[in-house]
Amino acid sequence: MLSNLLRISFVFILFTQISWATGAEPADTHEYQLSNGLKLIVREDHRAPTVAHMVWYRAGSMDEVNGKTGVAHVLEHMMFKGTHKVKSGEFSRLVAAVGGRENAFTSRDYTAYFQQVEKSKLENVIKLEADRMSNLNFDDAEFFKEIQVVMEERRLRTEDNPSSLLNESLMATAYMSSPYRHPVIGWMNDLQNMKPVDARDWYRSWYAPNNATVVVAGDVDAKQILALVEKYYGVATAHELPVRKPQIEPPQKGVKQVQVKAPADNAQLAMAWKAPRLEPGKLDDVEPYALELLTAVLDGYDNARLNRSLVKQQKVVNDVGVGYDMISRGPELFLIGATMAKGKTVDQAQGSIRKALEEVKQKGILESELKRIKVRILSDQIYKRDSIFGQAMEIGSTEMAGFSWKDINYMLEKMQTITPEQVQAVAKKYLVDEGLTIAILDPQARKSAGKEGK
Known part of the structure; x- marks a missing residue:
């Protein structure tokens, strides 16, 4: 039952326990800041000729407003619907064509996109991901088709799943003011009433280089990665982000x-x-x-x-x-x-x-x-x-x-x-x-x- 309640951070924190235990410092990790605000972190690991490329946007369901819950996750779906250069559905096909795997996930705190490829194919996926950071282009028909997919996902994973329903009610009851009270996938009524402009507004608001962190790990050279990231992501334009309201949770006074x-x-x-x-x-x-x-x-x-x-x-x-x-x-x-x-x-x-x-x-x-x-x-x-x-x-x-x-x-x-x-x-x-x-x-x-x- 707790699979819906447990979250992933501790697992990832524990991941580097071995490096700490052996006294090793992460000297093979390099951090850079581009002029447009993008943060780049490169972890060199040369044991296998593979690379993981991830883009993290610090925008998740906790940044949503009432009436538009689920929009962060909806936009995650829409990010695969094409740009001015890449047609709808082509992103995944192009990654698969170079032998890679890719996906994305949305949480309360962030939305992330990743590809894992053989190291010689890294530039291909960096180019694709950087393109959709700035040039997402989907039409209304694509949106209305995809929102049906998201609603069906909610039905299958939440409304037809008693453990998920319990977890959803627990969160909505435990929190009074924090946006953590809303499910990441959104309330069904909000999904039913969501419009293409809601997803586009979310994209324009939060998908900017100064709200993103690119992480590259694997058999790479940090300086070469910096050059590639500057070439493709460096052209993205920074813009002012929406003001984040604190929405502090009031103290609980009883059961x-x-x-x-x-x-x-x-x-x-x-x-x-x-x-x-x-x-x-x-x-x-x-x-x-x-x-x-x-x-x-x-x-x-x-x-x-x-x-x-x-x-x-x-x-x-x-x-x-x-x-x-x-x-x-x-x-x-x-x-x-x-x-x-x-x-x-x-x-x-x-x-x-x-x-x-x-x-x-x-x-x-x-x-x-x-x-x-x-x-x-x-x-x-x-x-x-x-x-x-x-x-x-x-x-x-x-x-x-x-x-x-x-x-x-x-x-x-x-x-x-x-x-x-x-x-x-x-x-x-x-x-x-x-x-x-x-x-x-x-x-x-x-x-x-x-x-x-x-």
Whole structure:
């Protein structure tokens, strides 16, 4: 169930744990700033003749306004609909023609586009991506066709998925003013009423070199990449970006609860507590690191506390998961979610979760337990050294959260200094009812095929 609640930043942060552990500095990483404001980061890794090329725009669903939710994701779709030079649908074909793979993704905090190719084909994809940064050109017919695709995507991934519906209601209940309360894919009514001009306005507002970071990782020479990026991206014109409103989330004053009725086989429970995130310029703030390690104490391995207690011993739930994002642009939640076992109730599961949390609060955790978690985190991430794409993802996601790739090793070093007492302290401070939101999925019988309408 928690696949929809868990997010990716911690995975990427952990990716470079091995370089920190060996004392290696990222001397093979180079950063440049073009005159038009574009940031370029090049990570040289010469172990295989492949390259990952990514463009990150610091514009996600949190930058949307009411009535236009989902427009960031819609524009991601429209970016494949052609420019003055490249016809609709040709972008993907041209990347495939040089043996590459490509895609894009939208989050609350950013939108990113990537290609992974053999190194001699890198210029081809840089040229294509730089072209659509400035020259996107789609007609109304293309838009209205694609908005139907997006609405169908919402139906399949959210409206027909009880876990997604629960997560959507949880976020909309937990947050009052933060745009994090809106789903990335948008509300259906907003999609139904979206116009081509909405997507074009979003493109003109946010897709500018001074709001973008290009990340290139792989078997490359940084100086040569800089020359290519200046040649193709350097012609893009910077412009003033819209003013970003802070939209600070007001303090929560007590338990919130929401119930969702949807066709499902089992009841589900999601519990979310307001929690602090790591903020740029405050890398020594202990609490976010301690919260991150608390997730591992509860759910970081097969025999972690919640899985051992709720799944294996009590058999009250079929699965349980914990999520927390240490770095992000907006306010954060510490999440626990579970799917009930047959014959078990949500109240039983919630009671078991609360008991497990109370044990951490009152008795703390052992130094040996925390040490094992730190070692496990390190060993689990070693194999990812070979992922060119993973390195580019780590750099880009860190930059979009307002940090520098140069901060990553320090974050990892700081994580290793956290004590059991600090983990216990954040559990006591933040996993309390005052900041808790509870979402419950009440499973409804599924309609049989013979009783479906026309």
